[in-house]
Amino acid sequence: MARRSTVHDPRIADGPGLSATLDAADFDTPPPRRPRRGGWSGGGGRWLVWTGRIILWALIAVILVNGVRAPFERFTQQESASPAGVTPANKGFPAEQGMSFAAQFAGVYLNFNPDDAASRSRKLAAFLAEGMDPQMGWDGFGRYAAVAIQPYDIEVADAHNAVVSVAFQSGPRRLMLSVPLYSSGGEAGRRFVVAGRPAILPAPAPAQLPQVAEPETDDATAAELKPQLEGFFKDYADGDTAGLQRYVAAGKSLPSFAGAFTFSQLKEVVVPVGGATREIQAVVVWAVPNGDVPATPSATDPAAVGGTLEQVYRLTVEKQGDKWFVADIRGGGRVLG
Known part of the structure; x- marks a missing residue:
């Protein structure tokens, strides 16, 4: 008894088994893509385009903001410099x-x-x-x-x-x-x-000068200072530079009258209580010459004595060792004491 062959003949239509005929749908469907690893999926140089647009818009925004702000700032500065209702000086x-x-x-x-x-x-x-x-x-x-x-x-x-x-x-x-x-x-x-x-x-009347309390004074120091100040004012009037320097504090230098006046009298010395440096007041009487003839305070002839001029000075004095020295001399204020 002969056996039937199990080999399928592709030429036989509708036969059992696998068909060797290709389906057109197999060509229409693209094969699946494998996912890419890393990188950006954007196409070509599109990211450069977007970056440029962002920079451009930022630049436009800056220009617009500055363009609006500048006139406003100028306006506010002018307003602050010349407020309404304020006129220039005088x-x-x-x-x-x-x-x-x-x-x-x-x-x-x-x-x-x-x-x-x-x-x-x-x-x-x-x-x-x-x-x-x-x-x-x-x-x-x-x-x-x-x-x-x-x-x-x-x-x-x-x-x-x-x-x-x-x-x-x-x-x-x-x-x-x-x-x-x-x-x-x-x-x-x-x-x-x-x-x-x-x-x-x-003219307006003189101002009313109020009374001030007298400061606490140091009479002992005033008595100690008086002979020093008499020598100082004598050389201060005469212009004896070497003699004047004996009464001036170390490191200080003071100008003098150079003979314009003659020392007549140290009328008063007011010394406040304090330490080794004090600001004192001295009432000094100068002899004023009659014309070109120098005044001679000790003369008996009134014409030779000349006139007198009383003035007030403020002096800064410093005690160096056991002596007082003049560090500065200025015009006096109100006489105290």
């Missing part, structure tokens, strides 16, 4: 130059006598506007003299107009002259003219 009027001009005018205006009327008129012309009275209200009679003329105060109306107060002395009286001025603003604010008639006014 409202723009050149006060210092104007006060000097007024004081110079006062020196001419406040001094007159009939013998000098024509000269005064010519001098006043340098200060007056055209067409003003050349004598500024003086009728040509009487005499007046003023000294110690100094600018005192100014009241500014605006950038062109002000009234200057000038202090002066006439005889025993201290007075004020009020001078109206106009400034044209030309030549850097140095052009002025007297804008109207001046007015003489009383």
